[in-house]
Amino acid sequence: MPPSIVARGLDTPNVFITAGDGVFMHQWHCVVVGFLTNEIAEHIARRTSFPNLPPAMRSVTCSTPTNIAVIKYWGKDSVALNTPINSSVSVTLNQKQLKTVTSIVASTTFAADRIWLNGAEQDINNKRIQVVLKEMRRLATSKALDADGKPIRKEDWPAYKVHIVSINTFPTAAGLASSAAGYACLVAALIELFAAEEEYPGQFSAVARQGSGSACRSLDGGFVRWEKGTKADGSDSLAVQVADHLHWPELEAIICVVNDKEKDTSSTSGMMTSKDTSELLGFRAREVVDKRLHAIEAAYKAKDFETFGKITMMDSNQFHATCLDTYPPIFYMNEVSRSIIHMVHKYNEAAGRVQAAYTFDAGPNAVIFVEKKHTAEVMGLLLHHFDRDATLEVRGDFKKTDVVAPAASLLSAVKVNAAPGSLKMIYHTTVGEGRKVLPASESLIDLATCLPRQ
Structure with missing residues (x-):
């Protein structure tokens, strides 16, 4: 609290009481959204007034x-x-x-x-x-x-x-x-x-x-x-x-926004229909998921990207197969989504190992996991195929100027039929708290x- 602020008594209408990051106002009888990290007595002792503020509360x-x-x-x-x-x-x-x-x-x-x-x-x-x-x-x-x-x-x-x-x-x-x-x-x-x-x-x-x-x-x-x-x-x-x-500080994510509009089939509606009609859904829950959970958790702890990436892609594919197995079928991905899948597989084939891994939730937008050492290369491929008119916005710490043009041999191996403007935006991000x-x-x-x- 700034030293220039002078405490005033509880009989003063516009009194503020600090509590952690919160401020409470006597006149409004309001409570700040804030957890009390110190003893209550300490907060009462630190009552202050803010003469330049209107009679309102400050919220955390x-x-x-x-x-x-x-x-x-x-x-x-x-x-x-x-x-x-x-x-x-x-x-x-x-x-x-x-x-x-x-x-x-x-x-x-x-x-x-x-x-x-x-x-x-x-x-x-x-x-x-x-x-x-x-x-x-x-x-x-x-x-x-x-x-x-x-x-x-x-x-x-x-x-x-x-x-x-x-x-x-x-x-x-x-x-x-x-x-x-x-x-x-x-x-x-x-x-x-x-x-x-x-x-x-x-x-x-x-x-x-x-x-x-x-x-x-x-x-x-x-x-x-x-x-x-x-x-x-x-x-x-x-x-x-x-x-x-x-x-795993080296793990990063590239999010490809294919469609920023609300999806046609909500997750709640879609999963209810899948549960009622998809035999694959029940088989997946009984026979597949637990094995994959144990394997991918071990891979994450060991920072084994190849195993982590393969399981990630396989599970994404099976999830969307379940949506197709639903009656009537649910289509969350579109042609652009499938172009991204094709690009990732061709990239991994050219590398001779899994260096990028896609996953799609209930929508067409892709999340591509990579390790930091491969981010520039994958971003280069995305921009080459999906940003030919150089208008695609990239958000995050990684900038377009950081991209190195893919080698001719890589472009020859990774060919994608993608319409310019088919991506709305790209986010580059990392694992967070x-x-x-x-x-x-x-x-x-x-x-x-x-x-x-x-």
Whole structure:
């Protein structure tokens, strides 16, 4: 806190009380989204006023990453509990390029809970949102401070309503796990708001799962497994970190955005139809997934890219084969997707080993995993085949100027029929960490109105 700020007494209307990264305002009787990292007495002693600020609160903001499954989950064991028919495992991507950011403020003066996504107000009565809110309120403790610097009793939390503001930095509902990052971020922010505590390890991820299945894997960084679970109440269907984000620093990802629009068949609808009609889906869950999980986790821990890459591609192929085996069939990939698959296989054939590995979630957009030493070469091939008019935007630390033109021998071996302009964008990113609490300066909330910033 800057030394020029002078503390004032509790009888002053516009009093602010610091709590970790949070600020509480006496006049508004509001609570900041923030976990108390120091003793409550220390925060009360550090009460301050900010004479240049309007009578509003400052909110702490959370962010969470997206994750890309390399062993896919498709099909629900229980729709009510949102549990899967098989376990899965994913790579968490770096938030520098792809993330969801969520701010939440709570007040006894708000008339009702409200939520905004990407600038548009959404229905707060959405069943999944309500499940998450109810469960996180149940896990609230008495450790958060109210506007008078006193702990809010657990039993008093129902008097507080919340305003939730959330944005994605990547296309929503286009097969890039936006719902996973979104629900994970909602849970992350509610953890901070309520100073919530788990009753058992992994419970927060189980709550996120009830919003969006894959969301449970976005609370942690690195390589994360989602356990199917066996308990009737779904409590053991949760995420477990296999390796942190620092384990394999050479692993990178190139995301090819083929379509940034909402997909025709939602994941929820698609997997329900697959479960009802695809015999391959059941066979995959019973006979294939567990073996692949053990093998790919061992490969990741050993940084064995060739094994990791081969299993990743095989599982992506089988997932989409399941979609084709569905009646009527579901087509998430398109001709551009298939051109990328062809390019990766031809590249690996030319190299004599697996140096790049594609995977596709429920959408046409490709994620290509590579090790850093091969990134420039693969990017060069992508730009050569898909950016002939030099208009394709590349986001991330890797720039177009870093690309070295592919050798003539490589171009001769890797021929792709690709229409210019068929890719919308490319992201270059790395393995990333899990949920974060961001500085208050990154709040999405207008401090004067408690509504989204314009």
